Amino acid sequence: MKVLVHICCAPCSVACIKELRSENVGELCGLWYNPNIHPFTEYKARRLTLVDYAKSIQLPLLTEGEYGLRYFISNIYPDYDNRCDFCYSSRLEYTAKRAKELNLDAFTTTLLISPYQKHELIKQTGERIARETGIEFLYRDFRPLFRQGQDEARELSLYMQKYCGCVFSEEERYRKKKKPIETKPEDEKK
Numbered sequence: 023m024k025v026l027v028h029i030c031c032a033p034c035s036v037a038c039i040k041e042l043r044s045e046n047v048g049e050l051c052g053l054w055y056n057p058n059i060h061p062f063t064e065y066k067a068r069r070l071t072l073v074d075y076a077k078s079i080q081l082p083l084l085t086e087g088e089y090g091l092r093y094f095i096s097n098i099y100p101d102y103d104n105r106c107d108f109c110y111s112s113r114l115e116y117t118a119k120r121a122k123e124l125n126l127d128a129f130t131t132t133l134l135i136s137p138y139q140k141h142e143l144i145k146q147t148g149e150r151i152a153r154e155t156g157i158e159f160l161y162r163d164f165r166p167l168f169r170q171g172q173d174e175a176r177e178l179s180l181y182m183q184k185y186c187g188c189v190f191s192e193e194e195r196y197r198k199k200k201k202p203i204e205t206k207p208e209d210e211k212k
C-alpha cells in the first residue's frame with residue numbers, strides 16, 4: 023500500500039512514522055501542508071525542521087502550500103471558536119486530493135498522535151473525506167505513543183513548538199500562563 027502521510031510537524035511525526043514503518047504498511051510519503059501555522063517565522067521554523075528531519079530518516083516529503091494567514095482567517099471568519107473544523111477539513115481534503123492525483127492508496131495524518139487535538143473530529147473528518155474521494159483513510163490512534171515520540175524529538179534536538187499553530191491557539195497558550203494582575207487593597211476601593 024502507498025500512503026500519503028499529512029505531517030503537522032516533525033516532533034509529532036517521529037512516533038507515527040516509526041509505528042507505520044514497524045507495521046510494514048507499505049511505502050510512506052510525507053506531506054507538509056499547513057496553512058494554519060502562524061506567524062510566518064513559526065511557519066518557517068516548523069517547515070524547515072520537518073524538511074531536515076525527513077531527510078535524516080529517508081522519508082520522501084512533499085512540501086506544498088504557502089504561509090496561509092489570510093486564507094485561514096478568511097475561511098473561519100466570523101466563527102473563530104469553531105475554527106478547528108475547517109483546519110482539519112482543509113488539510114485532510116488537500117491530502118486526499120494529492121493522494122488521488124499521485125495514484126496512492128491511502129492517506130493519514132500525524133494529528134492523530136496528539137492528546138491535545140480533537141481526536142474524534144479528526145477521525146470523523148478523515149472518514150468523511152475517504153467516502154467522498156474513494157481514497158482510504160488509514161486511521162490509527164497514535165496517542166499512546168505521544169510522550170515517547172516527544173521525548174525522542176527532544177533527544178534529536180528538533181525544534182519543539184509551544185502552541186498548536188494558529189494565532190488564536192498562540193493567544194490561548196500564553197494567556198493561560200499570564201499571572202493575574204495583582205491589585206492592592208486601595209485599588210479595589212476605587
Ligand code: SF4
Nearest residue numbers: 106109186187188191
Ligand atoms: S487550534 Fe490548532 S487545530 Fe484548531 S484551528 Fe488552530 S491550529 Fe488548527
